[in-house]
Amino acid sequence: MLKRILLLACGLLVFLGSALVISEAFLNMGILSPYIEITFARWDVAVLFTILAILGLFAMVLAFASQKEPSSLLIASDYGEVRVSLQTIDSLVHQGAKKIKGIKDLKTRIIVRDGSLYIYVKAVLYGDRNIPELTEQMQQTISEHVYSISGINVDEVKVLVENVATDIKTKVS
Structure with a gap:
């Protein structure tokens, strides 16, 4: 059970962090600019963090996937x-x-x-x-x-x- 909670938390953090960076790259919301400067071209950042967001979603799905007990x-x-x-x-x-x-x-x-x-x-x-x-x-x-x-x-x-x-x-x- 603890493994599932940790997997869910990690997946959620990776997904939300990736979504934040993607939105910063495209929308220039100014949330991250005081802390980091995005120096990549916008499509590079989008591709990299989209992959991370997908991995985060995958981790969250794994956390909720039920393991079938043998019959x-x-x-x-x-x-x-x-x-x-x-x-x-x-x-x-x-x-x-x-x-x-x-x-x-x-x-x-x-x-x-x-x-x-x-x-x-x-x-x-x-x-x-x-x-x-x-x-x-x-x-x-x-x-x-x-x-x-x-x-x-x-x-x-x-x-x-x-x-x-x-x-x-x-x-x-």
């Missing part, structure tokens, strides 16, 4: 490639969580970044269980279940305990 993971085998969708990984996470007693509700977010798999879990737990032990068990069970079924190594499982419930019905879907 699947690639697994290479001896016979070719297999793609496993993030929806499949999500289902595997829920299957692994069903093995653990003490979870009332579970929401997941799966992220693939630089070929690494990160799983973020928001859980509602029952209040009669030790939270550190239960969350560690969740991390281990989910990671092992996803790996054993898909062959995909989970780099990190982060758990956020969203709430603690008191009723007895389990609901992990």
